[in-house]
Amino acid sequence: MTAPAFSRQGLARRAYPLTGLSVAIAVTFLAFLVPAPWGPVSLYVASIILVALAGVGRAIRQALVVCLPLWLFLFVLHGLLGGGPKIDLGLFALSADGANAALAQAGRFGAIITISLGFYRAFDPSRFLNAVAARGWPMHFSYLFVATLHALPAFVQRAATSIEAQRTRGLRFSGGVFGRTRAVVPLALPLILGALAEVDDRAHALEMRAVAKGGKRTPIDPPTDSWPDRAVRWTLWITVVALVVWRFVR
Amino acid sequence: MSDVKFDGVSFRYPTGPADVLRDLSFAPRAGEITWLFGPLGAGCTTVLLIAAGLAPRHTGGSIGGSVSVLGHDPQATETALAGQIGFVTATPQLQLSGIAGTVWEEVAFTPANLGWPIERIRPAVDRALEELAVEHLSRRKPGTLSGGELQRVVIASMSVLTPKVWLLDEPATALDASGRALAYQLFRMQADHGATVLVASEDVEALALVADRLVVLRDGHPVLDGPPKTLLAGDAIWDEGPGSTAVAALAREAGRMVESSRFAAPYPITVEEGVARWR
Numbered sequence: 001m002t003a004p005a006f007s008r009q010g011l012a013r014r015a016y017p018l019t020g021l022s023v024a025i026a027v028t029f030l031a032f033l034v035p036a037p038w039g040p041v042s043l044y045v046a047s048i049i050l051v052a053l054a055g056v057g058r059a060i061r062q063a064l065v066v067c068l069p070l071w072l073f074l075f076v077l078h079g080l081l082g083g084g085p086k087i088d089l090g091l092f093a094l095s096a097d098g099a100n101a102a103l104a105q106a107g108r109f110g111a112i113i114t115i116s117l118g119f120y121r122a123f124d125p126s127r128f129l130n131a132v133a134a135r136g137w138p139m140h141f142s143y144l145f146v147a148t149l150h151a152l153p154a155f156v157q158r159a160a161t162s163i164e165a166q167r168t169r170g171l172r173f174s175g176g177v178f179g180r181t182r183a184v185v186p187l188a189l190p191l192i193l194g195a196l197a198e199v200d201d202r203a204h205a206l207e208m209r210a211v212a213k214g215g216k217r218t219p220i221d222p223p224t225d226s227w228p229d230r231a232v233r234w235t236l237w238i239t240v241v242a243l244v245v246w247r248f249v250r
Numbered sequence: 251m252s253d254v255k256f257d258g259v260s261f262r263y264p265t266g267p268a269d270v271l272r273d274l275s276f277a278p279r280a281g282e283i284t285w286l287f288g289p290l291g292a293g294c295t296t297v298l299l300i301a302a303g304l305a306p307r308h309t310g311g312s313i314g315g316s317v318s319v320l321g322h323d324p325q326a327t328e329t330a331l332a333g334q335i336g337f338v339t340a341t342p343q344l345q346l347s348g349i350a351g352t353v354w355e356e357v358a359f360t361p362a363n364l365g366w367p368i369e370r371i372r373p374a375v376d377r378a379l380e381e382l383a384v385e386h387l388s389r390r391k392p393g394t395l396s397g398g399e400l401q402r403v404v405i406a407s408m409s410v411l412t413p414k415v416w417l418l419d420e421p422a423t424a425l426d427a428s429g430r431a432l433a434y435q436l437f438r439m440q441a442d443h444g445a446t447v448l449v450a451s452e453d454v455e456a457l458a459l460v461a462d463r464l465v466v467l468r469d470g471h472p473v474l475d476g477p478p479k480t481l482l483a484g485d486a487i488w489d490e491g492p493g494s495t496a497v498a499a500l501a502r503e504a505g506r507m508v509e510s511s512r513f514a515a516p517y518p519i520t521v522e523e524g525v526a527r528w529r
Contacts, residue, residue: 126351139363146349154348198344204304205345209407210332210363218362218371220355 010055012122016229017131023050024119026236031108033243037100040107047111051118059117066113071106078102125150127223134222143211155195162191252277253415253446254301259315261296261305261470270296271470274315278448278463280414283441285457285478286450288467289491294450296470298417301448302337303327320414331415333364336408336440340420342400345407346392353395354379354388357407378410381436397424405433409440416440416447422456434460454495458482458519466490483516497524 012020027047031040051059082098125146132142171186172179206212254277261271270293278284286294299305303324306313317324320334339345350356357378361371379385382402387395392403401424408416416437422430430453438460441447451457457464457478464481466474473490474481481487482494485502493499498517501524505513518524 124351125349126355129349133362143349150348200308201339201341201344202348203308204299204302205337205339206347207304207308208302208332208335208337209345209347209360211347213332213363215365218365218368220358220362220368220371 010053011050012054012056012124015054016223016225017124017128018135018225019229019232020054020119020122021128022233022236024115026240027115028112029240030243031111033240033247036104037107040104040111042107044107044110044114047114047118051114054118054122056118056121059121060114063110063114063117066117067106067110070109071102074102074105074109075099078105120149120152123149129217130219130222131225133217134219136216139211139214139217142217143206155191158194159187159191162187162194166190253280253320254278254448255316255318256297256300257316257318259300259313259317261293261300261313262311263296264310266311269470271300273471274467276465276472276475278446280446281441281444282462283437283447283449283457283460284463284465285461286448286465286467287452287454287457287492291469292467292491293470294467295419297467298337298419298448298450300324301415302335302417303331333360333411334413334415336405336411336413336416336418338401338405338408338416338418338421340423342397342404342424345404346400350392352389353384353392353403356392356403357410360407361410374410374412378406381409382406383432398426398429401425402429402433405436409436413440414445416445416449418447418449418451420451420453421449422451422453430456452492454482454493458495466492479519480516482519485515495519497521500524 027043031043034040034043048060051057078098078101079094080092080098082095082101084095084097086093087096087099129142129146133139166183166186171183256274256276259271259274260269262269270291274293274297286297288294296305299309300313300317301319301324303319305311307325313325319331322331324331347356347359350359354375357375358371361374366374376385379388382405384399384402384406387399387403392400395403401421405421418437421437422433425433434456437447437449441462449457449461461478464474464476464478465472466481466487468490474486482498487494488502494502494517498519501513501517502515505515505517512528518527
């Protein structure tokens with residue numbers, strides 16, 4: 001069993017759980033609705049600030065690691081291989097239209113990945129479950145949502161245990177690409193088979209613990225949905241709807 | 251009186267070549283700890299899964315005969331008899347909700363799912379934590395506990411329901427000596443208060459002292475049924491496969507080497523009994 005991945009520092013501790021979820025979803029929509037290229041880029045900057053304020057700054061670094069290869073690919077694809085007027089930069093010529101497109105896509109990816117990882121790291125399963133229970137959400141749906149988010153850290157910890165176990169049995173994970181690739185099978189196989197073997201036991205336990213019973217769950221110490229939280233959520237959704245209308249009506 | 255009844259039950263897993271249970275008829279009595287014991291593959295765990303309503307619903311397979319738990323057919327109910335049965339297995343980490351932030355919330359998880367009012371949940375959780383001596387862990391994250399602590403928390407998360415039926419599959423495997431003593435003391439107390447406690451376990455040394463009735467299964471069929479102290483002291487339990495306590499094994503082996511009434515059946519099954527006989 002793994003420790004929960006959530007952090008309860010900064011804004012994440014104070015905000016109502018559905019506010020974080022709303023921000024993550026709204027940013028995903030907004031990334032495609034705001035005018036490119038500077039809209040998505042600004043959204044990315046805003047996402048970085050929000051995630052830092054939430055007290056989960058590590059998500060910014062992780063998002064950067066995920067984004068860098070994507071950005072490089074976008075730059076080559078659109079900036080170097082793109083058509084239209086070119087800007088001569090000495091060593092290479094940059095497509096002006098392509099650079100704009102690459103910037104817009106890079107901003108979208110950056111914003112979505114940063115805000116999603118920030119939400120994931122700030123997510124507190126227990127607070128979320130209590131919040132949605134207080135709102136009368138069905139237990140099946142809430143549990144499925146929470147357990148899905150919670151499965152990843154458990155899987156990562158299991159992988160770490162599996163690596164240690166295989167190391168003690170002489171499997172080497174260092175070396176070149178070939179050596180590492182060869183080590184993947186003895187690592188992944190027990191990991192996947194072990195996870196599958198546990199599915200039955202976990203399903204039995206959860207059924208005995210009334211997860212499948214349906215009906216309303218009693219919230220235990222539900223978090224308060226304050227007016228600033230509600231204001232943030234309403235503002236976000238109104239903005240999304242307004243931008244959708246603007247996009248399709250203009 | 252019995253809350254759990256098996257009548258001519260047979261069961262086969264979907265991939266199994268033969269029936270795991272064959273014509274199984276027995277009824278653990280309320281107020282008693284009934285101990286299911288048998289060699290590997292005897293069907294003890296399957297009995298518990300069927301009583302819980304998890305087999306064949308979750309496991310697949312085919313079942314024959316009739317089963318009654320708390321007056322219901324566990325197969326006919328839409329979900330397992332959650333909240334009425336205390337179900338504990340040997341793998342505590344797989345029985346956790348996986349989403350509780352603290353031990354207190356973990357124990358409160360099932361009552362909350364059942365929709366108990368919060369005024370009922372709070373004292374029930376506090377009592378269960380106290381019973382298992384884990385109240386000092388109440389604010390810890392479940393993921394940071396040791397295996398033994400986790401198992402206590404899992405038992406507490408069932409004890410909170412004060413179930414009428416306990417189905418226990420190797421419930422003390424992860425526990426240290428003091429944890430085992432505490433857990434069996436709790437099960438004893440539950441039985442004394444009228445609960446039906448059905449344990450499938452190879453923990454011979456502990457259950458020899460705490461169980462009221464021993465049912466030995468072999469190839470999915472009961473072959474011995476009686477008081478544990480009588481059955482464990484005899485030769486039949488060795489003939490049927492599972493064996494007995496270490497002291498009984500010692501006496502039996504000694505009896506093979508030395509012809510003496512001091513080593514003849516009925517064998518002593520505890521250290522105290524051995525000392526009393528061989529002193």
